Amino acid sequence: MKTRITELLGIEYPVVQGAMARIADGGLAGAVSEAGGLGIIACGGASPEWIREEVARARAITDKPIGINVMLMDPRAAEVAELVCELGVEVVTTGAGSPANYMAAWKEAGVKVVPVVASAALAARMERLGADAVVAEGTEAGGHIGELTTMALVPAVCAAVSIPVIGAGGIADGRGMLAAFALGAEGVQCGTRFLTVEECSVHEAWKEKVLAAKDSDTIVTGRGTGHPVRGLKNKFARECRKMEMAAKSGEELEGMYAGSLARAVAGDVENGSVMAGQVAALVTERGCAADVIRDMVREAEALAGRTLDELAALNSRRERA
Ligand SMILES: O=C(O)COc1ccc(-c2c[nH]c(CNC(=O)Nc3ncc(Sc4ccccn4)s3)n2)cc1
Numbered sequence: 001m002k003t004r005i006t007e008l009l010g011i012e013y014p015v016v017q018g019a020m021a022r023i024a025d026g027g028l029a030g031a032v033s034e035a036g037g038l039g040i041i042a043c044g045g046a047s048p049e050w051i052r053e054e055v056a057r058a059r060a061i062t063d064k065p066i067g068i069n070v071m072l073m074d075p076r077a078a079e080v081a082e083l084v085c086e087l088g089v090e091v092v093t094t095g096a097g098s099p100a101n102y103m104a105a106w107k108e109a110g111v112k113v114v115p116v117v118a119s120a121a122l123a124a125r126m127e128r129l130g131a132d133a134v135v136a137e138g139t140e141a142g143g144h145i146g147e148l149t150t151m152a153l154v155p156a157v158c159a160a161v162s163i164p165v166i167g168a169g170g171i172a173d174g175r176g177m178l179a180a181f182a183l184g185a186e187g188v189q190c191g192t193r194f195l196t197v198e199e200c201s202v203h204e205a206w207k208e209k210v211l212a213a214k215d216s217d218t219i220v221t222g223r224g225t226g227h228p229v230r231g232l233k234n235k236f237a238r239e240c241r242k243m244e245m246a247a248k249s250g251e252e253l254e255g256m257y258a259g260s261l262a263r264a265v266a267g268d269v270e271n272g273s274v275m276a277g278q279v280a281a282l283v284t285e286r287g288c289a290a291d292v293i294r295d296m297v298r299e300a301e302a303l304a305g306r307t308l309d310e311l312a313a314l315n316s317r318r319e320r321a
Pocket residue numbers: 021044071094095096097098116117118122137142143144145146227229257261275
């Protein structure tokens with residue numbers, strides 16, 4: 001299929017795998033890219049050596065474009081930003097901040113720059129600085145989030161920029177993909193849906209928690225630190241909320257979060273930060289990266305070919321899950 005996103009990124013399907021810190025490695029990114037989407041290696045909290053290794057792993061799996069993600073709250077963001085140019089990845093995405101300081105160097109190096117934004121203002125700023133596209137990520141997403149929902153944010157960003165917009169946050173199947181396109185997007189980014197695929201190396205306990213999640217099983221912690229993070233409800237999340245209700249100081253709260261992601265990655269899904277989006281409730285299968293992408297596009301195109309009457313008739317015959 002062809003959209004400005006497939007053309008810009010040199011990919012077959014406008015489906016980007018979201019960067020999930022300490023989870024999205026070269027194996028997952030390589031598989032997603034080989035399947036025709038865009039795989040992204042998440043560099044939040046990663047060492048330059050790990051990043052080099054994972055880019056090499058992805059290159060061994062596919063000769064299609066891959067991306068790396070710079071998490072801008074990471075103290076080593078500047079070092080990772082240099083690696084973007086040195087390693088010759090085709091695409092860089094960024095999160096949790098503004099990549100203004102690095103844009104010129106990335107553009108100079110011919111890298112496609114696709115910042116994740118949580119507001120129309122930031123999207124417009126990114127376009128002015130030369131971004132090739134933006135990911136408009138709604139608060140439904142897992143991990144570090146903004147405040148606006150995908151339903152509100154995507155149309156607002158589309159109205160603010162002329163570059164193509166990728167919708168993200170709460171998208172896990174063809175229905176979500178079609179909804180994002182209806183809102184103005186020309187591509188989608190999914191994170192949570194890729195957590196359970198066989199190529200994702202996240203701990204089995206994390207996968208099982210996602211597969212068992214209900215719609216009300218995610219919670220936002222860290223608003224007190226100014227860095228809200230969505231994850232699955234567990235002992236850690238309840239303790240965070242208690243600390244925040246007790247209006248503990250920023251330093252005490254920061255202390256809570258340090259190491260929380262690493263604990264979850266190691267399989268401690270009760271005392272760690274098990275990041276996942278609200279759409280975890282829709283993720284009930286494992287599968288593989290290629291099936292996720294193919295099924296999502298097929299379902300979106302099948303639904304798009306129908307009139308509203310036909311969609312309503314389909315919905316009226318819905319079977320309870
Ligand atoms: O206005 C500005 O200057 C920047 O404001 C922004 C505000 C929010 C965002 C934003 C929202 N969502 C994203 C992209 N998503 C993400 O970056 N999600 C992430 N999840 C986990 C991450 S690593 C981590 C580890 C431990 C604790 C917290 N985070 S990064 N960026 C981007 C920019």
